[in-house]
Amino acid sequence: MSQKVRIAVLGASGYTGADLVRLALTHPNIEIAALSANAKAGQAMADVWPHFAHVPLPGLVRAEEIDWSGIDAVFGCLPHAASAALLSTLAGVRIIDLSADFRLNDAKTYAEWYGNEHPAPELLPDAIYGLTEYAAELLPAARIVACPGCYPTAALLALLPLLESGLVGHERITINALSGVSGAGRSLKEANLFTEVAEAVHPYGIGRHRHMPEIEQELSKRANGAVTISFTPHLVPMNRGELETITVELMPGKSVVDLRAALGHRYAAAPFVHLLPEGKAPATRMVRGSNHCVMNVFEDRIPGRAIVIVAIDNLVKGSSGQAIQNMNLMFGLPETTGLLQAPLFP
Amino acid sequence: MSQKVRIAVLGASGYTGADLVRLALTHPNIEIAALSANAKAGQAMADVWPHFAHVPLPGLVRAEEIDWSGIDAVFGCLPHAASAALLSTLAGVRIIDLSADFRLNDAKTYAEWYGNEHPAPELLPDAIYGLTEYAAELLPAARIVACPGCYPTAALLALLPLLESGLVGHERITINALSGVSGAGRSLKEANLFTEVAEAVHPYGIGRHRHMPEIEQELSKRANGAVTISFTPHLVPMNRGELETITVELMPGKSVVDLRAALGHRYAAAPFVHLLPEGKAPATRMVRGSNHCVMNVFEDRIPGRAIVIVAIDNLVKGSSGQAIQNMNLMFGLPETTGLLQAPLFP
């Protein structure tokens, strides 16, 4: 690789693609070589994105127009199915995919939840699951990295250390999740109009959200046994942010103190994952616009249980920030390169 | 009583008091006789409330200035402790209290959760718990009605029929609640500034919210056995609205179908409580500004459990609307009098 990683972003007309570009712009080791968006090919980024009105950037092209020679890494910010279909045609470029296509190890499970056959099942064995804090050893050699979904990122960061340590049971893990509207993307749906969402809150995808099998797959791997979760997401009138309130059952003799100790130990050296001081509640405003994740554990009033709460910015640690964090480790850069912006508050 | 119920509102400078006045203004059988607000006594309502800028209303006075002769009912919209202290001095007027003072049957539990001795424990036996749909028979003769808290109103409407019918277990009832900011009142706290709340979400009062013992008390009464709940409220950037996502454990052989049947049956004739069609998710925008409550039941991915979701407007069915609904029944009026506004959307 050159001193700069030369990147292409596929799907730069979506919120995920745009936030990747935002972060890439001030990353000292990234050069943005190409930006694609088939439906808006030919337009300038400044025409598609208000916040890039004054930023010089490559124009949007169709994906097939990209000259891949000299490009080191491609970020896939396309919808599922379209992503793997396109990425599977590329050779010689390292792939960081933000779609769902390489997250599930099993093509059959994928077909069941996503409603289409997997476009490139032969690549699944090559893909690693890019929850950075658990993939650090695999990333330097990885050719394909599947970036986790936003809800799984938060849930797994909070739950994996507890399950790995055998502190909580596999059963009755109940995740109540709250998300900002940017998680729904920039596509035109009545449900995402300002007037439908503002001054209101509602659950959605109850019992059938596509992030469920992903969370279960990763929990089960490290829990040494199948884990089935309850997961209910809600849409909150804010642009960014994701907060999950999770109830778990304590193993006999274990307490909130043990859970806090396990999380504190696991993330002591993690630059972006933070156990808050005892009693301090996580809030999305602690992480807005940043790659940070905050978490904490509380006593439940029901004996033998605990409440684990975790917050991230869905577009950053839950998507584009983690993608760059992965790229950093893939290319031998310090994990935090280009990602140390402080959160924006208010 | 006269054709009109002559009312006094104590604490008309808070959001609860103001919403009571809003509803009373178009209630055909209410005459607003007096409005008190000690800190703002001497001011016009139009000076204290923007939306009453053009509405003729009695001026604000100190509570002790009110001439109680000829007043039929008093609505207590004062903070706890202050409310019972004042109301206990009144005779010959029927009391509808929106504070927490008459909700808990046990003065000791009250002292434990509210941090002060109960100001009028001798009145507790006279107070009925005014969850209207469960108090209809007691209201006509009641002298003191304790209106439920907003969170308890939603939780109890959803859970009572299920526990009464023996469809769900007493254990592991987990309530995740989302509330608009008006629930915090109009008092000056940094946490309630626009800039602290907008574009953000966070849990609060984890494991120690004062509505917990109230919910448990009422559930336990009708469940024939002690019920301990898990309850985690979250603050959402919206003015009004409350949504609770509740996981329950099904009794053997019971299913979501049974739960829906029980709720449908229980509220078939209730004008304000609505079981939504199968699969339709409750949302706060369905009830904004109105006295309605919507609910539904869904399969949980974890076998043997169900997800019950319920939404109200915290200031109306969760507070002032229910208070007027109670008044209607206390004074022999149709339950819906003055409360049939359609929700405001968008």
Added chain:
Amino acid sequence: MSQKVRIAVLGASGYTGADLVRLALTHPNIEIAALSANAKAGQAMADVWPHFAHVPLPGLVRAEEIDWSGIDAVFGCLPHAASAALLSTLAGVRIIDLSADFRLNDAKTYAEWYGNEHPAPELLPDAIYGLTEYAAELLPAARIVACPGCYPTAALLALLPLLESGLVGHERITINALSGVSGAGRSLKEANLFTEVAEAVHPYGIGRHRHMPEIEQELSKRANGAVTISFTPHLVPMNRGELETITVELMPGKSVVDLRAALGHRYAAAPFVHLLPEGKAPATRMVRGSNHCVMNVFEDRIPGRAIVIVAIDNLVKGSSGQAIQNMNLMFGLPETTGLLQAPLFP
């Protein structure tokens, strides 16, 4: 007419149509006979509108399916051009049109600003401009009433008395307007997504908004001379509400006191238009969800000028509420019938 006015609402799947239905539901003299929405014909209102989830209403039909016999009045809530095309085919029913089709007296001006030939220019002479406070005498006999646009409603209520009295000049009337997002309707445009609008503000339609010729037409009529205005609307992240800040030039010897006197006098008996006390600034929260309009006048720092500020709810006084206010007068009902809801705050 019968005791109840039997109405049809064309375009009941838009925000304007829905707010009309909301108000009609509690109007004592309205019976909702038919609701049309071509694209959603066959659906229940409860499926199209969250806030009508629990309200019994006629199902949506195609406009041509409506049986017009026995219908007294039709409210046209369709887009321009479609509205006049359909309404012009109806006979024997009184028309209250909320589209732009009958607002401009001149078919040529209409074509110029709306980009299409007028579908029914022969009806223009029959239409009266339904700014209720200025149309009261014409409404009882009117067959077609063109309800004003939301921006014109606010601007005209504030400016007409000043121009009629010769207190302000015809030149250099500068209107800066702020509107909630519901003014943009429920159609799917990227610009109206929550994520595009929240936490942001921007002007739009600078120098070419279609409400400009409408404001100028009505001002010119009563000013006895051509009036050309400057008008810049801005989109504000709120659902409802419209506020206009207008600078005017005082005629020699005139002052803010004179302007306030003229407005106070003109609206002394108007139930919905209110001059606020001296120095009190209008705000949209004073009128949210209601048919009220608040206004006031202030000294400008530039000598010889004044600042006139006016606020309405764009969907109520700016649209559906005024339409019903017009219907009331057309059918001999008291002007305020069904429209006395207090504003919703917070």
Added chain:
Amino acid sequence: MSQKVRIAVLGASGYTGADLVRLALTHPNIEIAALSANAKAGQAMADVWPHFAHVPLPGLVRAEEIDWSGIDAVFGCLPHAASAALLSTLAGVRIIDLSADFRLNDAKTYAEWYGNEHPAPELLPDAIYGLTEYAAELLPAARIVACPGCYPTAALLALLPLLESGLVGHERITINALSGVSGAGRSLKEANLFTEVAEAVHPYGIGRHRHMPEIEQELSKRANGAVTISFTPHLVPMNRGELETITVELMPGKSVVDLRAALGHRYAAAPFVHLLPEGKAPATRMVRGSNHCVMNVFEDRIPGRAIVIVAIDNLVKGSSGQAIQNMNLMFGLPETTGLLQAPLFP
């Protein structure tokens, strides 16, 4: 100076102070040496600010506890009067004041608008007005820099080139301004509660906002003649952002093309001030969280006038970002150092 500028921030418990710290944290040449906040002295920044929950920072101290030896620059983020009173006691440290205390050249005008005698009138001659784009030559030698108010920053950037070039008249400059709520600071006022501000908009300080004399002072200096402005600010329900819509009168023979040319020329080399392409409307979402300013000019429908629109983030270019931009030039650093964050959208 050392390679790093060692700074102290007075008033780090306000939004301005916090945003300065946010930007300083990733500035390569700043070392945060001390943070003061008298009312919260003794607390950690993490306790006072949610977004610094995971950031190591000096603890808050009382201003008098700061050891000034080795401190190169002090940022004053205190309220007016308190700021000058404290700063005037410091020697040997360069002062960048974000309060209003050193903005007005005339102590009498200051007293008139701010209601108190100026605490250090003897320092006024030493202070330069730090609108960076107009102060670049003075900054390297300046001891005291008065950072402009947020409204003046936007107004002056847009108007100064037009007045300097003699393109627009001195009379009838009308500024309508929209601001996010963070401009009101973190102090506890009922008017700034979420519930008072959300879903609403209103003007404030009509005809008496303290930024008026500041704008007039600076315009008059460069216009070679007294300029009196009309200025009406409005509060918009968003955290950050400021947009001004300004009408100006064109000098004979001048047009929008001339105005655009003047702005384009003046800011051709300015890294943070951008004239948008013809016809493109400025919006606050173009600059959120960044030090950028966007502007454009449009035809007014009233002949002989133009509409100038300008947007900034009130906390960044309108306050803390510009303060750091000034510091950069004071200490010989490139103007953009530490300030190239792309805006945050959505």
